[in-house]
Amino acid sequence: MMSQPTRRGALGLLGLGALGSILAACSSDESASGSATSGTDLATIRRNGTVRIGMEGTFRPYGYHDSSGQLVGFEKEIGDLIARDLGVKAEYVETQWDSLIAGVNAGRYDLIINNLSATDERKAKFDFSIPYAETQGKVGVAQDSPLKHTREISGHSAAQTETSNFGQEMAAAGANLVPVTGFDEAAMLVSFGRVDMTGNDFVTFQAFFEQRPDNKLRLLEGNLGDPSESAVLMGKGQTELKTAIDQSLRTHMDNGDLKKIYERYVKTDLTPPTATS
Numbered sequence: 001m002m003s004q005p006t007r008r009g010a011l012g013l014l015g016l017g018a019l020g021s022i023l024a025a026c027s028s029d030e031s032a033s034g035s036a037t038s039g040t041d042l043a044t045i046r047r048n049g050t051v052r053i054g055m056e057g058t059f060r061p062y063g064y065h066d067s068s069g070q071l072v073g074f075e076k077e078i079g080d081l082i083a084r085d086l087g088v089k090a091e092y093v094e095t096q097w098d099s100l101i102a103g104v105n106a107g108r109y110d111l112i113i114n115n116l117s118a119t120d121e122r123k124a125k126f127d128f129s130i131p132y133a134e135t136q137g138k139v140g141v142a143q144d145s146p147l148k149h150t151r152e153i154s155g156h157s158a159a160q161t162e163t164s165n166f167g168q169e170m171a172a173a174g175a176n177l178v179p180v181t182g183f184d185e186a187a188m189l190v191s192f193g194r195v196d197m198t199g200n201d202f203v204t205f206q207a208f209f210e211q212r213p214d215n216k217l218r219l220l221e222g223n224l225g226d227p228s229e230s231a232v233l234m235g236k237g238q239t240e241l242k243t244a245i246d247q248s249l250r251t252h253m254d255n256g257d258l259k260k261i262y263e264r265y266v267k268t269d270l271t272p273p274t275a276t277s
Helices: 042-048 074-086 165-172 183-191 202-211 239-254 257-266
Strands: 050-055 089-094 111-116 126-128 133-142 157-160 176-179 197-201 217-219 224-235
Touching (some): 042 239, 074 257, 165 197, 202 217, 202 257, 224 239, 239 257
Antiparallel strands (some): 111 224, 133 197, 133 217, 133 224
């Protein structure tokens, strides 16, 4: 889902489905073919008075529900800022990762803000904003695992959403992927010894360790791939919409709004060093 980014589900290991619900494949979100122009344009969004934002809504600290049931998270707050700058209200449509990306061309929402990286495959079908966050990939294993370093990934099983950034990174490193619906399920399989490891970004692992101090995971030494940048996904060819979203993100990075949001949720600034260049 940064699969990451990206890429994942909730922390806290609550509300998990039975293992039989694990998907046999997770490629549907990448299969939507983009035309020359797709998705919703800026004029329509403003005419409707609402920008619909696709998000898992179960992925702490990006976008999740707090103890009162309210949708919170730093990506939710970023979505609120973008909507305000577009002059509309934000409406969040929560969808599982595996059908998230396809929802743009299907017309279920206008944007996705869900720790997505602008990979070459995705850019061929969709447009992306400038990046708004940068995170580093890590790999979690059971506390009693004999594995020590990310150099040992190859040949071991990894619980991942296959089409997420980190699922692809793990596959490239030689892991045998076990498809899951999100990070919570992946963490459960690793902690129970059903799967050897799972890859994700350090923000997700940090939030998980804080949320579950009794967890049975630890991180391998070394990083997983290069740092991952997250960006807003929208329909292909939506130049006006992309320009408006880029301007919104630049404004809130330049004035420090995003830094304050990140520090409130993860205690560190995730703003990409090249974001405003």
